[in-house]
Amino acid sequence: MKANNLACPIDGQPLALEQRQLSCAQGHSFDLARQGYVNLLPVQHKRSKNPGDSKEMVMARQRFLNTGLYAPVAQCLSEMLRTNIGPGREHCVLDAGCGEGYYLDYALHYLEEHFDLADLSFIGLDISKEAIFEAAKRNKIISWLVGTNRQPPIIAGSVDTIVCVFGFHSFQGFHKIMRLGGKLILVEPGLDHLQELREVTYSEVKKSAPTNLDEAFAAGFTLIEEKVLRFKTESIKNQPLNDLLMMTPHFFRASKEGKMAAANLNELVLTVDMVFRTLEKTGLTDEGVEKI
Numbered sequence: 280m281k282a283n284n285l286a287c288p289i290d291g292q293p294l295a296l297e298q299r300q301l302s303c304a305q306g307h308s309f310d311l312a313r314q315g316y317v318n319l320l321p322v323q324h325k326r327s328k329n330p331g332d333s334k335e336m337v338m339a340r341q342r343f344l345n346t347g348l349y350a351p352v353a354q355c356l357s358e359m360l361r362t363n364i365g366p367g368r369e370h371c372v373l374d375a376g377c378g379e380g381y382y383l384d385y386a387l388h389y390l391e392e393h394f395d396l397a398d399l400s401f402i403g404l405d406i407s408k409e410a411i412f413e414a415a416k417r418n419k420i421i422s423w424l425v426g427t428n429r430q431p432p433i434i435a436g437s438v439d440t441i442v443c444v445f446g447f448h449s450f451q452g453f454h455k456i457m458r459l460g461g462k463l464i465l466v467e468p469g470l471d472h473l474q475e476l477r478e479v480t481y482s483e484v485k486k487s488a489p490t491n492l493d494e495a496f497a498a499g500f501t502l503i504e505e506k507v508l509r510f511k512t513e514s515i516k517n518q519p520l521n522d523l524l525m526m527t528p529h530f531f532r533a534s535k536e537g538k539m540a541a542a543n544l545n546e547l548v549l550t551v552d553m554v555f556r557t558l559e560k561t562g563l564t565d566e567g568v569e570k571i
């Protein structure tokens with residue numbers, strides 16, 4: 280486990296790694312799993328027995344992302360990360376709600392061509408144990424954690440960049456662990472995202488806008504950049520189409536007839552419409568003094 284800024288999820292004290300165990304000064308300890316990840320989600324932070332994405336959803340997402348159809352999204356995100364990282368300085372990147380690790384793994388391979396990996400630390404955090412189990416198989420350099428974005432088990436002020444791709448965001452949780460001036464990159468669906476699939480699964484297609492940022496502004500973030508990535512995919516066959524449906528909220532929202540219609544599709548060309556917004560942590564420091 281390369282990350283040296285992990286915090287005890289029970290009392291927030293720094294965690295130190297000894298042998299295959301992370302412990303805090305109060306004696307709370309967490310074993311490294313054989314696969315290399317660590318579970319930092321205490322039962323009191325759980326709202327259900329198995330929170331987050333199920334095994335079935337994780338495997339569908341992994342199959343779909345491995346087709347490379349969303350590689351332009353990963354590429355765009357990686358290029359944005361590159362512009363945030365100063366050469367020769369240590370930089371910690373957190374993927375909050377990382378799923379089975381596709382985007383962070385892609386970014387690491389992209390960034391290692393431009394920076395010395397010794398200066399970079401990558402943390403992937405997800406509340407789903409099933410997702411982190413798969414992520415830990417994908418990449419052995421990244422520090423993979425089971426935990427919640429509401430109370431990320433990371434030392435306050437120690438993260439330089441957070442990415443949150445279709446993730447569950449907690450602006451207060453993110454603000455606490457970021458350094459002043461750190462960046463939060465939110466990637467969310469735009470109005471026309473997967474329009475063609477939604478036309479098949481819903482009798483009436485509603486357009487929903489990306490998250491309103493008022494909560495982020497109240498937590499102490501400022502919006503500094505917004506950009507859109509739009510492209511048409513190649514023709515997608517039945518299996519990846521159904522994997523895609525399974526990994527989106529449309530699977531749960533669609534009617535039985537809508538799901539049947541999608542299951543019977545032979546192929547479809549889709550519009551990918553993603554919004555990338557960069558927010559900066561500004562305002563008071565955690566001590567309540569300095570401003571930038």
Ligand SMILES: C[S@@+](CC[C@H](N)C(=O)[O-])C[C@H]1O[C@@H](n2cnc3c(N)ncnc32)[C@H](O)[C@@H]1O
Nearest residue numbers: 331332376377378405406407427428444445447
């Ligand atoms: C739509 S998926 C996106 C996964 C990944 N970012 C991707 O795009 O491939 C949302 C992820 O957020 C995770 N999640 C849900 N609630 C969470 C929380 N409170 N803290 C951390 N992760 C959470 C889910 O388990 C799931 O893996």
